[in-house]
Amino acid sequence: MTARFDQGPWATAGVQTVQPGVHRVPLPLPDDGLHAVNVYLLEDLTDDGGIVMIDGGWAIPEARKALEEALAAIGRDLGEITHILVTHIHRDHYTQAVELRRLLGSRVHLGAGERPGLEMLHRLGSDVPAGSLETLRQAGAGELADRIEAMDHGGYDPSVWEAPDRWLGAETLSFGDSELRVVPTPGHTKGHVVYLDERRGLLFAGDHVLPHITPSIGFELAEPGGRPLADYLDSLRLMTRFADARLLPAHGPVSDSTHSRVAELLAHHDDRLARTLTALGEDTLDAHAVARKLGWTRRQVPFGELSAFNQMLAVNETAAHLDVLVLQEWATVAYTGGVNRYARVR
Template structure:
């Protein structure tokens, strides 16, 4: 892999915000702070085409995030009022979060992938949702004194409900409706059910969202009402990426690089190795649960250090591997792990 975002890489290593950068003709990367998260920032992208101004993944909505995005627009020679389109590669708060605020300024349309689901916020009664999620955590074997920490909370659910809805839905192979039509949708489900990437052949860039990142393995979680087999979807999406190695990858986190196909293959290999690790733990435990397996897996920060959202993501990712093993015809090997244990409490 060739690191092309040298200043971004240096900033990542030094744990500081990278600069706004012009990454191609009419295209800028803008770091937008992601408060209280180890990822630290989201890389939003501004795309200028004639009279159109598109913002891709505007970032998490916070006072500093708004300042960051406005500063990036200023470098590109425009203001929030000039934005004509907003696209999020997926519905997570660090991507779609600022879309509602930006639309109020500009009246711009908001687009998501055709298959994207806001499954985490697809509820009517927040308290019932919390109760169902707590039951799932208990089914997963989470100790009683950690259930509240791992389960969804009321404030978080209310925040998700406030995310903007899409005005447009875009599909695989379809150009984004801005002047020139050079940005084309690539559907890459896995990280979320309707995650999309964008290919721009004229600029030789590939906006990868969270599907392919240069250093970390993006989280793939099994969630209520989400993709019933998200890891399988992710692996299939990685198989679909066969790009010219000269194309530059513009991810939503970390830094720019070249070597997309090789990195996609590496991510698939790492995921399959993780599933092998999970399978070995199942076979070695008399009464395996999501918790008992997750707590024995290798985590970069160590399982004991995980808390809050990071703990939840670790458990949901482990559950995704368990579901993948179940749907891979390994019934005998996972017979000690019931379907209820993997999926959790029914809704």
């Protein structure tokens, strides 16, 4: 799960040129444990000399200012951004992309799997993660779901949640002589995609593969359903079917090997599945009860010491791990009284 951690130098404002024509720009986040989100500026892809931007950042004035200063540092300006390729629907990736489109006329692209979440957001007139809250209730944490729902989420602004210009599937985007392969990678969200530059050996990974932390699983606006951790593990394994590439993540520094980090993440989830099974023990428990028996983050913080938001992530990730244990036939699940209850196979 994501949690507050030392941001390190990667989150310091400025520009890192990854290689000629490819620049990493960390943009600030408001009161967020991750401190910054990386966006990437790609030059010399389009025939008109425009900039292709990977992810948009959070629509706050500080992020716009940091982006403008980064562009000026490479001799470009905001008006040269022609396409914004977003990895997923979360606020820190999508909302500034929509704002920049309104300002500049840039085209916004988003994975088609995010469409149900965006439509639900507009139906509810709220950016509360309704899908995640329903998962909480099915996990036996109804009181926690009510507390989170009652919090001030900053107000719903429909103008930053407009639909993209184009919904993306598994396809290849062509920009002049360059191509970016769109690879659907469900797990963190149902519609998460990554962008693979096979010619240059670069993976713009969004929140799918992160160098220092594990992404939250199934943090959804849309209705719950499916097996988000099983999807995520499959999406991780999918990365190893492509040639290894430099990892350009949304949070954290650039690193040399996607494959090595994927191996670490798969090993982490194997360990987490074993710990979850041990915590389940011989009892019949809901995911909330199991989560309270586990440690969280690399420091093994007790559940009760987490913030309400991180408790939500912890419970929902526990439910995701329990569902994989059911798929692996290590556990069974019964849905009674609106709650999923799990038992170890004896």
